[in-house]
Amino acid sequence: MKIAQICPRYSPDIGGVETHVKEISERLVKAGHDVEVITTDPTGKLRKQEIINGVRVIRFRSFAPGNAYYFAPQIYTYLKKHDYDIVHAHSYHAFPAFFASLSRHGTKFVFTPHYHRHGHTAFRDLLHKPYRLFGKIIFSRADSVICVSEYEKKLIESDFKVAAKTVKIPNGINLKEFEDLRKPEKSLNRNAGREQILLYVGRLEEYKGVQYIIQSLPELQGFRLRIIGKGPYEAELRNMAKSLGVEARVEWLKDLSRKELLERYADADIFLMLSSREAYGITVAEALAAEIPCIVAKGSALEEFVDGRNCIGIESPVSKEKVTAALKEIKKKERIKKSGIDKNIMDWNEVSARIEKQYLKQ
Template structure:
């Protein structure tokens, strides 16, 4: 099949949607399909046309204030003129490329919204209301809607009324990466991996450090909230025990999982939570916030949850009590994800 994946950004940009699209695209290409990624590059940092892992990657200029929206007239024109795709699979309700992809003449249009129902900032949340008039068109155009969690499916069906189209295919991990991963803990490390945004809740972990004098916090990622987190650590008097890292290789990230005492993801809005799935696959005790798809990881053992806002004392107590034990829920391998995806592509 000739398959187009349309998304706001693609690696080397980092993020959950970027990871999702890269993992499925490479596997589809290795399975013999002709895969093109149609994306944007608002900073103009990467080649406009290149092949990565057997996938043709096209990047178009875009207007993306605050790393959001990704409005690209040139991407829109390309999609309108493109012929011959059997499948167009659009990703991300919260940005314009999926809406622009509805102009495609492909035989089948599939949509993965990665929808969490709210904007990351008060302004973005406000803008979601008028955008819904246009954004609803993506759901109407879609032959199939794929959600990455039951939580996301509930939001989508509530807000867009497309119950009969929706299937749930969770994200995955590369299980072979974790098969031989050995725990190496020289000190007590709390680990956070993800974008640095206020809604992600990293500030709660910084505040808890005051109650945990023998712990360090490793924060891996980048984003607009870093400066505020640095100030938070300084104000709390724990700067010497907070480390910021970005641009790690995959091998370096796996070593961080192996050395962590516990991971935290105290985010308000998540349609899935790839780094949580990775931490649990690595056997790391994990604490997540209630109120989003993160709750679906909770098994009462290796993965436990907390309501937000959480006090430093309560979070510190949970961190102290975290312990390694078998994880009781299923996490898919990306190979399994692609097999399920191909079934959706071939329907009808």
């Protein structure tokens, strides 16, 4: 099959949607399909065309106020001039999917929304309301809607009345990466004089909730926080750490290689993801596969990881007091075992195979 994957951003940009599209596209190529990723580059600094691991990547310049929406009507023009067996658009929250939906002409159109219902800032949330009109068009023109969690599926069915089109195929991780991951000998219950490492991996946006971890640090002696990621909220987070007098206990990392990231997972004691809006939570799945106890915010798809032992949840609204209490609670739990989490986490190979079957479904 000739397949077009449409998304707002792609590798080397990082994020949940970027990871999802990259992982399935490369596996579809290995399965013998011709895959093009059609995406945008608001900076104009990336190559307009290149081949990455067998995937042809085509980038168009976009207008992205506040790193949102990625307006690139050239995608519509390009798709109208080319024929595909499958057009698979990703991300409700940006215009490329809308242009992809308009361009369909006898081609099967698949949509993976990664839907949050709200914008990620007050400005984006304001724009989100009129944008819903465009969103309805995307859903109405989709032959199939792939949801990455039960939480997202219920939101979409409630907001857009498309239950007949929806199917749940979760995000995945590369399970093999974690099979032989070496972990230092340590215990949450026996801290032999060393600081325990709290880990966050993801974009630095206010809705991600990193600020609550920083705010709790003054009450958490014997802990240090390692933040891996970048984003528009970084400066404010750094200022917060400085004003609270905990800047020496916060480590900031970004642009790590995959090997370096896996080493940071192996070295961590507790992983925290306190985001208020998530359609899945790839980094939580990776942390659990790395045998790291997790603390997540309830109220989004992250809640589906909560089992009361390997992963515990914090009720909304999140606060520093709740973070502190959750950390004390999870320290009492027994060390995580891989046998207890495999059933909740899918490998990208299986995810890609399921999506391929969805393409072939009549």
